[in-house]
Amino acid sequence: MLPMIDVGVSYLLEAYSLLLLARIILTWFPAVLESSIGRAIGRLTDPYLRIFQRFVPPISMGAGYLDLSPIVALIAYYFIERVVFSILGML
Template sequence: MYSLIADIVGTLFMVYYYLMLAYILMSWFPNARESSIGQFIGRLVDPYLAIFRRFIPPLGGMLDLSPIVAFIALRFIQSGVDYLLRLLFLA
């Protein structure tokens, strides 16, 4: 039972990682974020990234490091969720 739930949760985290990466890469292309796909991904990813953008200002006005911190934080969150699942199902 643990393995199935852990696989599903892990897959959801991986999908979110890829959505964040796609959204960040979209900033390199003009009007990509304004497309319907860009807006959809933005609605999923922007609330999470906004948390980090409040505390980490862009360097030099152009270089936004908040996504890097967001990726690291999401990895810690994933590890914490996995630990909680282990406690619930393997204890």
């Protein structure tokens, strides 16, 4: 039973990391971001990303801004994912 839980958690974590990556990529394509799929991905990932947007301010780039918070969020997620995987590996 425990290996099935490990595999299930692993799949969920990997799926969410793919959603985060998709959300980051979709910001480059505003029309797709506003589609039903883009909005669904946003509803799933924005609560996590907002945590980092509070602490990582955008960098001014002349006429626009560069938001590095999604990259920081993705890096943090990968660290969290590795910790969870190592804990599950010990069980």
